[in-house]
Amino acid sequence: MNYTSAEMMVVTAARMLKNGDRVFVGIGMPNLAVNLAKRLHAPDVHMIFEAGVIGAKPSRLPLSIGDPCLVTGAGSVCSMFDVFAFYLQRGLIDIGFLGAAQVDRFGNLNSTVIGSYERPKARLAGSGGACDIACLAKKVFVLIPHEKRRLPEKVDFITSPGFLGGRAERSSLGLEGGPDTVITNKGVLRYDETGEMILTSIHPGVTVDEVLASTGWALKVSSTLEITPEPNDEELRILREELDPTGVYLGGAVV
Amino acid sequence: MNYTSAEMMVVTAARMLKNGDRVFVGIGMPNLAVNLAKRLHAPDVHMIFEAGVIGAKPSRLPLSIGDPCLVTGAGSVCSMFDVFAFYLQRGLIDIGFLGAAQVDRFGNLNSTVIGSYERPKARLAGSGGACDIACLAKKVFVLIPHEKRRLPEKVDFITSPGFLGGRAERSSLGLEGGPDTVITNKGVLRYDETGEMILTSIHPGVTVDEVLASTGWALKVSSTLEITPEPNDEELRILREELDPTGVYLGGAVV
Amino acid sequence: MKQAKVMSLGKAVSELVHDGDTVYLAGFTHLIPFAAGHEIIRQQKRNLTLCRATPDLIYDQMVAAGCARKLVFSWAGNPGVGLLRSIRKAVEQGELEIEEYTHYGMTARLMAGATNMPFYPLISNLGSDLPSVNKEIRYVTCPYTGKRISVVPALKPDVSIIHVQRADRHGNAHIWGIVGEQKEAAFAASRVILTAEEIVPDEVIASDPNRTLIPGMIVDAVVEVPWCAHPSYAQGYYDRDNQFYIEYEEISKDPENLSKWLDTWVYGVTDRREYMERLPADRVLALQGRRRYSYPVDYGYYA
């Protein structure tokens, strides 16, 4: 079958969503994943946007997280304060999707700076809601291209806490939930009992060596490593014909 | 001229309001006072109700503070939290009207219990918003019948702080604003530089001795004591014909 | 799959309100769910902790009927009329435990509960005797100003009962007029029973998402109960029955009298429909206002 890395990632993410899940979702691939799941096995997934939109039913693919198409016909619209306080902090969010410039061995995320904070090699957009989501969502899913510089042993700056130095350190701060799954263009990674990332699945055609060579530390590999199931025809049809007909997000290589 | 004590109190209160004042108002006499002022010298007084109604334009005399007539056509309606946090605590309230079972020498108010808290002689309704208003309004106006048991030297229970033991004690808690005026059926009382109540005006036909005999401590009397001006025809006409045509609040003696 | 949430009030109360629960029947004067309180009385729930800023007549009746162990409140009166006599008597006789705050304190407690923050700071309570009789009112020091700030603890009811004007079958609800503490009480609770004057088609609610104060996501039961709030009111549906509030002063003066009233109007009916059958038509008609519609807004459709 013919599909892009982005399609593989989106389909893999979509399959992990359960019906009824309340998902804090961004634009791009996470948005496609949730919409795909809603059209298949999880029609009652709730899409929650940090702009304050609850239960969005978008009529088109939004460019920004605050697009007017997210509002019309939505379940509810509230203030930005409310979405963070009454939904996220209240404990209503099952899954938060996050992107980042870097994710490290313990699932800590960086979206602030490459290099030092005071003299950055590159200044990035900053936390936005990412740190809040990383503190408060029950599970965090990360979608990221699999490259050594993006999966370093330690991020340059912890914008959003994962397990910090391990599960115990996160717990000691009183934080629940946390990192759950990382989906890259090469495979699927989860976390072991210490909070360290572990490769649990590789995508068809990808080798373990290739994954290890693209990771910034000696990545653990699960003893029950699987091959990620490929996208099926129906999934690809929905993605290509209904959700991203112009190929904005899925057209080429990984975004 | 012929008028009741209640009319005297309402007219006196109305005359103290300035155009543009933002008034946190209850039902009954304060409501009448504000409406009277709006029809005369202070058309732009803002009426704010703890039910969350801002700029009410009631079409009838409301029995309760949450009457539907307060809502229709109002300037804005917000939650109860918002009215306390975004208006009162924000510092937007110039004048708060409070009633109470007792007011003491330093303007402390009791609306909780007569007797001890644990074994009350009479259990009253409690603070409601009174303590909040007493802490946060720039000026507190109190309307109360002038009786010894209602103006004791010290209230049985401080529901709502006045000056506590004097202005310095209130300031030491970081509280601004505070007691400003007490209007009774016998006169008008304000506060001196120490925060102690002082008689500044007596109503026509009332003697100072009568006031002193009806007060629970040796009440100070201003050296420039005045006679409260009587209600005029226009004020009485508006009160009787427009605001309280059935005499619910103004018919008889003081409520 | 989605569970059917629409059910009878009897079933909702039976399944979601348990003896010993902390319950919050919301409403500041407006939209007080009297019918739900009566159903709780009929089902003889016991040892409830009743919470609300303004207990109003319905909590007075629930106390008289023996449902309550404790009252958490800020103002216990019959607005514009007088006292709540059953509550007052129970308190004076030591039969009802109380825990009291200011209005701002009660709503701040709900804000904390609704947002899963263990406390909420407010500039109030200072100088008052309230903190001396309620040790749950505490203090923190502001790390910017060094000021002592009073705080109240989160209130998290086991169940909140919220009456609204209109909702869809999923529990997405529109409320307008005085919105009191309905939203905060709903989010603060573990379980939510939503009663509505009308269950309307989904598209009515979806046409105005900014008015959807309660999202279906947090609602466990949706019950259509016309006139649920009487003698309280529902803006745009029926007026407050002020006459009843005044009459209640007489009804509740004598406990036996109140007991008879409960026999007739609560125990003597099976539900709100039967209650409404007993009310004279002219009384109900007198509570109808004239129509006064909001100007609609255009949300636009962007595709």
Next chain:
Amino acid sequence: MKQAKVMSLGKAVSELVHDGDTVYLAGFTHLIPFAAGHEIIRQQKRNLTLCRATPDLIYDQMVAAGCARKLVFSWAGNPGVGLLRSIRKAVEQGELEIEEYTHYGMTARLMAGATNMPFYPLISNLGSDLPSVNKEIRYVTCPYTGKRISVVPALKPDVSIIHVQRADRHGNAHIWGIVGEQKEAAFAASRVILTAEEIVPDEVIASDPNRTLIPGMIVDAVVEVPWCAHPSYAQGYYDRDNQFYIEYEEISKDPENLSKWLDTWVYGVTDRREYMERLPADRVLALQGRRRYSYPVDYGYYA
């Protein structure tokens, strides 16, 4: 007597925005008051501290035009497109001071400012490196649970500029769609400039007081500015001009190019009307959605 609040945008900015002010042009994607930002650029205001969760293109332009000394923010990007190049360059070259929070932190700061509470507690920032580079993120200990809770300080802008769909001449304003942080930013500020797509008769606003998020009481200037938000949007009035957001990436890549753009579209026009005259009609027409009205609600008239 009531002061006339309705005035031109030029007068409002001239009288209410001063050099050195802390300003907040509100809007989370929606209702961003671009026209007001351009007026600030034209009036050459200097040394401003620009605050907003999402600075967006308008702050990028204001930084490029030399208006800003400092940026307080939580996410500085061009949503769905990329970076804000002028801001990024100014930060990397040390020409723009920054102070950054999380989104929740920024909105919590406004909540504190709007309610005159010196701090606001939130469960976030823990474990992050943000508190190590921003000493304004501090902690309190919860007096109920003993937990360490992060707090942020109140944000109180000197002036907030709030764009709304419709308002009356007193500044009572209806907002719908994404309501972001408009209400909190308005209440937090010392002065408020309200821009509106339409100034409508008083009775339109009064017909739906629950939708009045901004009360006239806190508004200093009311300005009618149709298309004020373009290329951001006004729900029900015009769509987001996503094409411009994408084009801005090119425009801003080269500072000289951006400078030319500012010459044409900001310095080269006197106001928003002239800006709109330069936009091609087909571009504007493409931003019109189909009508999608809310169902009205009945407030009733009770007399």
